Amino acid sequence: MRIIGPDELIFGVDDLDACRAFLVDYGLDEVDRTEGGASYHALDGTGITIRKRSDPSLPRPLPTASMLRKTIYGVEDQETLEEIAAELGKDRDIIREADGSLSCRDDLDFALGFRVTTRRKLDLPAEMINSPGAKPGRPANVLGANQDAEAKPRTLSHIVYFVPDMERLTKFYIERLKFVITDKFTNTGPFLRPQSNFDHHVLFMIQTPAYMQGLEHLAFHMQGPTELMLAGSRMVKKGYESFWGPGRHKFGSNWFWYFNSPLGTHVEYDADMDLHDGAWTERETPMSAEAAQLFLFENVEKWAPGGPPPGKQG
Amino acid sequence: MSVAQRHKAETREIAEPLCRLEDLVDGRSRGFDPLGEGRDTMFVVRRGAAVHAWRNHCPHYDRARMAWKKDEFLDPSGERIMCFAHGALFDIASGECVLGPCLGQSLTPVEIELRDGLVRVRGKYAPGFRR
Numbered sequence: 001m002r003i004i005g006p007d008e009l010i011f012g013v014d015d016l017d018a019c020r021a022f023l024v025d026y027g028l029d030e031v032d033r034t035e036g037g038a039s040y041h042a043l044d045g046t047g048i049t050i051r052k053r054s055d056p057s058l059p060r061p062l063p064t065a066s067m068l069r070k071t072i073y074g075v076e077d078q079e080t081l082e083e084i085a086a087e088l089g090k091d092r093d094i095i096r097e098a099d100g101s102l103s104c105r106d107d108l109d110f111a112l113g114f115r116v117t118t119r120r121k122l123d124l125p126a127e128m129i130n131s132p133g134a135k136p137g138r139p140a141n142v143l144g145a146n147q148d149a150e151a152k153p154r155t156l157s158h159i160v161y162f163v164p165d166m167e168r169l170t171k172f173y174i175e176r177l178k179f180v181i182t183d184k185f186t187n188t189g190p191f192l193r194p195q196s197n198f199d200h201h202v203l204f205m206i207q208t209p210a211y212m213q214g215l216e217h218l219a220f221h222m223q224g225p226t227e228l229m230l231a232g233s234r235m236v237k238k239g240y241e242s243f244w245g246p247g248r249h250k251f252g253s254n255w256f257w258y259f260n261s262p263l264g265t266h267v268e269y270d271a272d273m274d275l276h277d278g279a280w281t282e283r284e285t286p287m288s289a290e291a292a293q294l295f296l297f298e299n300v301e302k303w304a305p306g307g308p309p310p311g312k313q314g
Numbered sequence: 315m316s317v318a319q320r321h322k323a324e325t326r327e328i329a330e331p332l333c334r335l336e337d338l339v340d341g342r343s344r345g346f347d348p349l350g351e352g353r354d355t356m357f358v359v360r361r362g363a364a365v366h367a368w369r370n371h372c373p374h375y376d377r378a379r380m381a382w383k384k385d386e387f388l389d390p391s392g393e394r395i396m397c398f399a400h401g402a403l404f405d406i407a408s409g410e411c412v413l414g415p416c417l418g419q420s421l422t423p424v425e426i427e428l429r430d431g432l433v434r435v436r437g438k439y440a441p442g443f444r445r
């Protein structure tokens with residue numbers, strides 16, 4: 001089933017202004033703004049839509065604190081959409097929306113949508129590095145450090161759900177939508193990728209009590225570790241709350257930096273995630289701090305050497 | 315704040331007042347870093363003459379930081395404390411979680427004293443930075 005990954009996440013929020021300020025500072029571009037909300041796009045057109053919590057056009061909320069109202073997956077073509085409609089239509093109502101997309105709920109009641117993807121194909125350079133023994137990534141006189149680099153999120157990368165029954169939901173995504181497990185944290189949850197995406201994961205789950213069900217975090221891919229650090233350090237400087245990072249995960253190998261957000265979920269920058277195909281064999285390990293990251297840092301104020309030696313100030 | 319200074323933070327009494335009562339906006343929250351750790355490790359919410367003080371730790375993750383931006387610890391209505399990690403809501407006066415990932419758990423109180431128009435931490439205060 002040729003599903004690519006999340007195209008759009010829709011939230012119902014109380015404070016549109018706070019969400020707007022956060023998402024624009026995070027680096028997304030505001031589009032289609034009205035009194036009732038707006039959308040915020042990464043460079044390829046994937047992104048986040050916010051509406052007032054009471055907006056009657058939104059799917060009903062979960063009975064928890066989660067503000068996520070719908071996850072819309074992009075698929076390759078109309079044929080895939082029809083394939084999904086036929087499969088999921090066997091045991092649930094499928095709504096065909098005016099824009100041609102499909103709507104339903106998954107086996108744990110998360111609202112789902114599917115549409116022929118609206119993402120644009122990106123043609124952008126990777127982060128270029130110079131490494132002894134390797135051909136230079138940047139030719140002579142091309143600089144690596146640019147304080148003013150835009151550092152914009154390129155594409156919606158992945159989402160992580162808190163779920164009351166990970167076995168059941170994993171089964172749904174694997175058997176009905178043909179997702180594949182790449183790796184798994186025992187008793188926590190699996191990393192999943194759909195058929196038309198080689199990214200290590202577009203969906204991860206964390207087993208929790210039912211009252212926690214919702215969105216643990218969402219993430220966008222950045223150009224590379226340098227732009228991730230630059231974008232994150234700008235967020236800290238603006239007063240946003242760094243929650244975890246910067247660091248680098250083990251499963252997926254992606255660099256990460258998570259922030260709290262007025263959308264009531266963590267919003268992550270990620271970069272340089274592993275790609276996998278059908279030749280990969282899944283790994284499994286218990287969740288632990290050691291397993292969750294290769295290393296972890298914390299942002300501090302900028303500093304420079306120089307000036308009088310310690311104890312001689314003034 | 316250098317890294318070396320931050321790592322010296324240890325449990326002690328806080329001699330300096332946090333602020334004056336009149337510095338606190340009624341109905342709003344504000345974060346404080348009493349040990350100079352480089353991050354706000356507690357916050358207060360003023361409601362009229364009352365000031366409620368809590369550690370900046372959401373109970374559902376170890377030392378989870380709660381605000382979404384400097385000093386922003388309340389939900390948009392101003393009626394609840396909110397953890398912007400995952401949206402948990404807490405009663406401002408009792409610290410009890412009323413909705414969200416830490417249902418049945420409570421925030422950790424900070425004992426404070428209002429005297430001569432000043433807000434002070436009472437007793438010993440432990441570092442809050444994850445190390």
